[in-house]
Amino acid sequence: MPNEEHTARPPYPRLGECYRLLAKALDTKASNRHVDQLARQGDFDWQLLANLRDELLETPLSSRSNAQFARFVGAAVETLQENYVRLIKTVALDALTREQALPVLAEHFLAPYLASFLLQMHKAIPSPPLAQLLDEPQHPVEVTLAWLERELGLAPHQLGQRLYPDASGENKNGREALRRWRQGHQLPDLQSIALLHAKLQEQLKPQPLLLRAFTEWLIVARALVVVESAASGYLRLRHRVLHQVLSDIPIIDIGLILSTLNIQAAKPKRELVESGLLLMEQLKRTTAKSPGDQARTRDALDQFRRLLSQHDPDGISTYYLEWLEGRWHVLAGQLATALLHFEKAADLALYRSGQTQKDILREALLLAAYLGSRPVYKRLKHRALAMDLSYLPGWEESVATAHELTLIRDNFTVKFPERGRFVDPVPEFGTRP
Incomplete structure (x- = not known):
């Protein structure tokens, strides 16, 4: 829970x-x-x-x-x-x-x-x-x-x-x-x-x-x-x-009324928004990384966290920080830690982030399946189904069987290919169980 x-x-x-x-x-x-x-x-x-x-x-x-x-x-x-x-x-x-x-x-x-x-x-x-x-x-x-x-x-x-x-x-x-x-x-x-x-x-x-x-x-x-x-x-x-x-x-x-209201509410947080968008660009899953990117994006993430505490004391946008952290740890090969951040991001994005919650849930589900973490996968899948999201034909007919994890886990390396990972010396990227 x-x-x-x-x-x-x-x-x-x-x-x-x-x-x-x-x-x-x-x-x-x-x-x-x-x-x-x-x-x-x-x-x-x-x-x-x-x-x-x-x-x-x-x-x-x-x-x-x-x-x-x-x-x-x-x-x-x-x-x-x-x-x-x-x-x-x-x-x-x-x-x-x-x-x-x-x-x-x-x-x-x-x-x-x-x-x-x-x-x-x-x-x-x-x-x-x-x-x-x-x-x-x-x-x-x-x-x-x-x-x-x-x-x-x-x-x-x-x-x-x-x-x-x-x-x-x-x-x-x-x-x-x-x-x-x-x-x-x-x-x-x-x-x-x-x-x-x-x-x-x-x-x-x-x-x-x-x-x-x-x-x-x-x-x-x-x-x-x-x-x-x-x-x-x-x-x-x-x-x-x-x-x-x-x-x-x-x-x-x-939808137009709510979107307009949301845009107006985000205007005072322009520095925070721009910082977050730049970080997401730097942490793209498939873009080749250069030497030093791991340290640079780590510093940028820490700065983003500080900005968040200053401009968003209610924690409204914390889901985005957790998503970025999950991305960074995946690209650094620290998969178990990444999953913890993805879990938090999925919890916080639900009933908040519109279409983005689908992207977060998809990445979190694939990582949980890749690591063989069936309890996490099952909980995230319940949330995806409640939001009427589906990723495989017949996906809603069962919840988190071992066979399903086997079928879906290979998609993780498609979503996070090797070419997009940090090139700096990092811990072992992780192997499938």
């Missing part, structure tokens, strides 16, 4: 963090024991991500609500994840902190998806007024309960009295729960929503479609409150979603 002490929070929230928020919003968190670990440590098992939608979302929703709604939510989350991973793989945020990236991600990525999800529900089933559901002064749960009262022909705030006419014992508890939900003092959990569904069916006998729609909207109302609270430090989320719902907003290229 990666050492969290040297792993700064990436600007893109990890998929585990996203699923943990969804689990909290839908009150299904207890359904999967891996989600907190994925949120803290990243993608240590790519197959877990494929199972999360089912175990964490669809199965609990299906048992407490209905299978059709569960599939609808699962399909929406799948689409969201696919587009999110595409964004992570494409757009580097290697000059931004999490706090700088989140407002843009919430406004231009999350809000449009929420708006689309709500509009699809609104078209498919009976619906409370979306303008009221997304109106900041109003509580989404109260809006949903008030809508049901209107649909049932009940006077405002009379649902509790009709469902629980005797204000004592369990009936008193039921009334009190509805009051707390309406006032925003407590959110209905998934089990309580299922119990309310049964009570409505028994006492008031609404039309099945209306009852189903109410239950689904109450789950969504609860989720809106939780997600809005999570985004409150960065964005007025419901206000932005309402703007999306009510306006004909043109498609916005979030």
Whole structure:
């Protein structure tokens, strides 16, 4: 597992963090024991991500609500994840902190998806007024309960009295729960929503479609409150979603917005950026080296490390330093040390460096395979697969078998050919185990 002490929070929230928020919003968190670990440590098992939608979302929703709604939510989350991973793989945020990236991600990525999800529900089933559901002064749960009262022909705030006419014992508890939900003092959990569904069916006998729609909207109302609270430090989320719902907003290229923001954030670090690019040029894998290059690039690396501490105290670009260190140690024939740096670089680049994370993972994987370090190779491969990266036909069908390492390890000398190594006297370059 990666050492969290040297792993700064990436600007893109990890998929585990996203699923943990969804689990909290839908009150299904207890359904999967891996989600907190994925949120803290990243993608240590790519197959877990494929199972999360089912175990964490669809199965609990299906048992407490209905299978059709569960599939609808699962399909929406799948689409969201696919587009999110595409964004992570494409757009580097290697000059931004999490706090700088989140407002843009919430406004231009999350809000449009929420708006689309709500509009699809609104078209498919009976619906409370979306303008009221997304109106900041109003509580989404109260809006949903008030809508049901209107649909049932009940006077405002009379649902509790009709469902629980005797204000004592369990009936008193039921009334009190509805009051707390309406006032925003407590959110209905998934089990309580299922119990309310049964009570409505028994006492008031609404039309099945209306009852189903109410239950689904109450789950969504609860989720809106939780997600809005999570985004409150960065964005007025419901206000932005309402703007999306009510306006004909043109498609916005979030990649362009994020890239521009990243470029602006990098401007004060010009000396650091130029130094890093020059070093990468000097440490090219295939370019012939001259006598003295090993010492010169070592001095330049040490200077780059000092610049990094001065211009990047948050360690945002540390992944690049570790990548350079890995390159240098490979070219110097110090492969075991190189692998340690490549591991760190891969940990730090994930959810941060856009297309570069693929290059780092590829080099790290090849080195781990060449050295026969199967545990390292396996962990790095999990991360590559979670990011939908593949290097061999059928690569995703198994994880880190001994046969696979044998097949891939010869590619290391293709990637790092002998002509690109330092020509100075160095330790033995290393032999395959």
